[in-house]
Amino acid sequence: MRRALVVAAKELVETFRDRRAMMMTLATAALAGPIFLALIFNMIASQGERARTLALPVGGAERAPALIAFLEREGVRIVPMPPDVHARIRAGELDVALEIGPDFAAEVAEGKPATVSLIYDRSRDRARASIDQAESLIRAYARQWGAQRLMLRGVVPNVGQPLDIVAEDLATPQQSGALILFLVAYYGLFAAVMGGMPLALDATAGERERQSLEPLLATPATAGEIVAGKWLAVAAFAGLVVVVTLTGFYLTLSFAPLPPVGIPFLFGPREFGRFLVILLPMIALMPALLLWLGSRGRTIKEAQTNLSLLLFVVSIVPVAQLFLQRREPDWLVAAPISGQYLLLNRALRGEALLPGDLALSWVVPAILTLLALWGIARRFSNESILVGK
């Protein structure tokens, strides 16, 4: 154990000596939060802005003066229809436009449904708020007009409205802003992997590449002690990077002058602590996996190739979960990465963190960590690591 600590101390000293790499790693970790949150808040704020002062190009406005008056009363700014409206909407310069059909007046006079066209591109996220607003205003106008017609014929307007839909939104304040929650969890998870990477590669493939592994293995330190020491060092550093990343998010969310976008969600000291507890198995497992993959490379470059698969899995799993529409199955909490991501989301949504779930999320990563460390120790005591220079 003493020797393991000697190895760990030496690895950490060496890491902190590499100033430039250190600064890069820590700066990236610290800035991830502020930068991404700034982008998202900016997006949300501008969406709100667009929706509030909807500028709606209307073609043939003179054919439906009552509709135009209604829209203007609702605070919509009516602007003339540009000739190339389709191209502009496709290019994202305009969100939505309204075209009053040429036979509008005639159709109204005959008592037929009169045609108005809304032109938009729903694949544009930024335009969605404007589209929804325009659509609901026009529907409201149609409802109002319909009700008036029924009353003129002596019918209670309720006849045409058999359902009264009451929307009951169960999202707690913390549940909104899913994208921000996703990013905080995602970056917390990613920090555990990325943080330990340079050190893990240097401590394994690096030792082989610069020919320092053989003399190290000839000392009285056993392969187990050497591996334990290297793992301790990488895990400690990965833990540091996770803490720095979360601190970046925490400081941004608590102190930065954020625009009032109506997404009060929780990332306070309690969530910070929960995040660390949830991420602990990753801070143990990822360094072990990184070291294992690193020990299979003769050079750092070769080891980096081995790492790409791990990085792919870690980055794709949370994204896949984000798009998963069904409720997550219960066993998912036990799966590494998925389990952590799931619990991180629960913690952010302010849900209770059950000790049983937490314990379950630790089991598989703990077993994998031990397996990986055992694998590296075996590899280090195998003669092929010396022969395969």
Next chain:
Amino acid sequence: MIVVEHLAKRFGKRGEVLAVDDVSFVAPGGEITGLLGPNGAGKTTMLRMLATLIAPDAGRATIGGRDVVVERAAVRQRLGVLSDARGLYPRLSGRENIRYYAALHGLRGADRDRRIEALIDELGLADVAGRRAQGYSQGERMKVAIARALVHDPDTILLDEPTNGLDIMSVRALREQLKSLRAAGKCLLFSSHVMQEVAALCDRIVILAHGRVVAHGTAGELVAQAGTQSLEDAFVTLLGSGEGLAA
């Protein structure tokens, strides 16, 4: 003292490469024993087995009376190894590189620091020991590698081609270092494919070719056995050719 009895080692998937084949010799304490042979003769494999890094397939070897397979940990405690791979940690200073090995050998405190400083003085590293190993010359790197192999004051020292890549001045300094270790009663075993070096330094010589011992003995015994005038001629005669050797 190193005692090697019928040591053998095979490599390859089906053991088709016989790297060391039935090798026996004795390297006594207070002497320098040279392992001479062309490249690929099995010298490095031999030394790695003695350093307990790889396990022999057959035979046994003891260092200071301890078996290299059964008493691995005890052997390592008293053994200094300067292997063919002698990379340093570039971001640590020379002194820190040496201290790391001292700590791995369980040395601590003032004793350890005294020992490190003594080695640094002895090897003429005083000027560079505080600098990062990154910028070291070949010779300086070599000296740090020697210092870390000797830091725990081992009784037995194994050196694999120690003069490889060194300039003349460094080679001479290394020779002096080895002689003073011999004078201190250490058992030294070093491998080389350079005839001059072995002839100049060794009390005993073991000649290896294709994994087997071709001849062994003192310089006088080898010359007598080969019936030649000089030791160099004796090497060539005993090996059958001088191929793979350097003068």
